[in-house]
Amino acid sequence: MDNESKCPVTGKRQYATEGEALATAAHQIATANAPKDLRAYRCSWCDAWHITKSQQNPKRFARREKYFP
Numbered sequence: 001m002d003n004e005s006k007c008p009v010t011g012k013r014q015y016a017t018e019g020e021a022l023a024t025a026a027h028q029i030a031t032a033n034a035p036k037d038l039r040a041y042r043c044s045w046c047d048a049w050h051i052t053k054s055q056q057n058p059k060r061f062a063r064r065e066k067y068f069p
Helices: 018-031
Strands: 039-042 049-052
Touching: 018 039, 018 049
Parallel strands: none
Antiparallel strands: 039 049
16 A cells, blocks of 8 residues: 555555554654554454554444445
8 A cells, every 4th residue: 555545434544464554663663752552453444454552442433334334
């Protein structure tokens, strides 16, 4: 995915692989004073990988069918 790809629902940057997302998270932790607990997760909306500082929360966004029947 290109560097500008964003999820249409979350607005987060999309990563093609978990490894790419984790590498970016590691770089941010090492160089950008980012939170030490960044993690990668697969987005149920766009099927790409994102990084977050939040703990896993499956209820953050309503079910896909509510917005995309």
